[in-house]
Amino acid sequence: MTTKNSIFSYNTSNAGVVDCNYCAPNISYSDFFGNTGINFFGSLVPAGLGVISSTNLNGDPCDVYYNIFLDPLFADPGNGNYNLTIGSPCVDAGDPGFPLDPDGTTIEIGAFYFPQTILLDPDNVDFGEREITFTYTDTVMIRNNGEEDAVIDTAYVNQTYFGFDQSIIGAVVPAGDSLAFWVSFSPEEITGYSDMMQVIIDGSMHNLILEGEGIEIIPLPVENLTVSIEGADAVLNWDAVTQSVQGNPITPDAYIIFYSDSTVYGYEHYQYLWYVTGDTTFTHIGVAQFAQSMFYFVEAYLGEIGILDEITAMDEPIGREEFLEILK
Numbered sequence: 001m002t003t004k005n006s007i008f009s010y011n012t013s014n015a016g017v018v019d020c021n022y023c024a025p026n027i028s029y030s031d032f033f034g035n036t037g038i039n040f041f042g043s044l045v046p047a048g049l050g051v052i053s054s055t056n057l058n059g060d061p062c063d064v065y066y067n068i069f070l071d072p073l074f075a076d077p078g079n080g081n082y083n084l085t086i087g088s089p090c091v092d093a094g095d096p097g098f099p100l101d102p103d104g105t106t107i108e109i110g111a112f113y114f115p116q117t118i119l120l121d122p123d124n125v126d127f128g129e130r131e132i133t134f135t136y137t138d139t140v141m142i143r144n145n146g147e148e149d150a151v152i153d154t155a156y157v158n159q160t161y162f163g164f165d166q167s168i169i170g171a172v173v174p175a176g177d178s179l180a181f182w183v184s185f186s187p188e189e190i191t192g193y194s195d196m197m198q199v200i201i202d203g204s205m206h207n208l209i210l211e212g213e214g215i216e217i218i219p220l221p222v223e224n225l226t227v228s229i230e231g232a233d234a235v236l237n238w239d240a241v242t243q244s245v246q247g248n249p250i251t252p253d254a255y256i257i258f259y260s261d262s263t264v265y266g267y268e269h270y271q272y273l274w275y276v277t278g279d280t281t282f283t284h285i286g287v288a289q290f291a292q293s294m295f296y297f298v299e300a301y302l303g304e305i306g307i308l309d310e311i312t313a314m315d316e317p318i319g320r321e322e323f324l325e326i327l328k
């Protein structure tokens, strides 16, 4: 038995709703609510069926098969009217692999399409992996497919890591038109974030799921490193690094200089030599007196200077790989 996008509600069988004694059912994107007996019974209930373990795209609790267990909010079930009403958790909770509804949204769980006149598009913003301490923005549209103007009563987020354009509060979305607004993400730590923004439009709540992950700031590679020999010294010069790999403006706390008398083993095996702050030049004094050839590799650094002093004070050969380990 394979079932999708169905509502099982108000069944009065005392045994239960789905008999799993003879075959293991394949039930997903469905809603079970208000049934007298248990929802699933028998020896072949699939693992995880009916066990809340996740949240669906609406942000509602669901099992691993995206089944939900919430009041479908039928219009008038006593009189046989099983249309959904505004705020029903079944709206847009069907299988997103099915063709979209005429209003451009995911299909409903249940037999009836629930046209939405007011829509957040998208209703889920994932900012992805973002370097900490910077702010990122994205745009969301409020679409009004109805024939009357809609008023945004209020809107809010719960966490300070997410923000939005406060000027939408009290704004009007004209009939047949849309209004764009920005949402923002400002990760402070290396961790995942999620929140549910709520926008109340003409008294009805619309949810916007916000997600993102804070990651470490990684400077761009140093460019235009030149080495000139002056007497027995090697003088290094390079261009300042001004951006991270994600294009954020940065000022490195230091530049780390690594060296090797061979290029055979790659940058990971270069040895730590020294660090400089504020400068984009370094002189390796007297190197020509003890080496036939020398290769350098310079890297921008963001972080505490103290640890660099400690590494320098160790005064022993440290490969770049080991160096990065110590920084962790």
Ligand SMILES: [Ca+2]
Binding pocket: 091, 092, 101, 105, 106, 107, 108, 114
């Ligand atoms: Ca829909």
